[in-house]
Amino acid sequence: MSTTQLNVVLADDDEDDRMLFVEAIDEISIKTELSLFNHGQELMDYLTLPNALMPNLIFLDLNMPIKNGLQCLKEIRENPKLKDLCVAIYSTSSSEKDIEETFLNGANIYVNKPHSFSKLRDVVEKVLQLNWQYHTSNLNKDTFLFRI
Structure with missing residues (x-):
């Protein structure tokens, strides 16, 4: 992985989940700039700004x-x-319907929120380490659901 910083966004309405995610990002070795959004509309408002990073x-x-x-x-x-x-x-x-629907609508990967902080940290690190160009070019149902 290059030494450049990854720009990562988390949109999640659960404050505890957002704070745990921040802690996980802080503990991994990948340089990451994290932006947090409380709900989907906040995220979309940001992404559609003319000068949004x-x-x-x-x-x-x-x-x-x-x-x-x-x-x-x-x-x-x-x-x-x-x-x-x-x-x-x-x-x-972990509903099959949700997994199928997000896959069909173009999500790149589906990650179940882990139940422990150490698993969360591991999941975040592994997802950030993925070679996305390779991962998305070989996207299929087997690689879509990310389990740890």
Whole structure:
């Protein structure tokens, strides 16, 4: 991995989940600039600003008020300026319906929120280390659901 900094975004309405994510990012060795959004509408408002710094990766919670993760994903994929962004669905849901729907709507990877901090740190680090160009060019249902 290069020494350049990754620009990562997390959109999640759960304050505890956001704080744990920040702690996980702080503990890993990958240089990361993290931006936090409380819900999907906040994220979309930011991404559509004319001078917004585009993230290398978006972690997107599915179940959020105002605009949920699936609505954001669809808007991102329909917007010519945003359609090539890497999107990791980051959710407590392990429902086949949610996994299938996000896969069909163009998410790059689906990550279940881990139940322990050490697993969260490991998941975040592994997802950030993925070679996204390679990963997305070989995207299939088997590589879509990320398990640790």
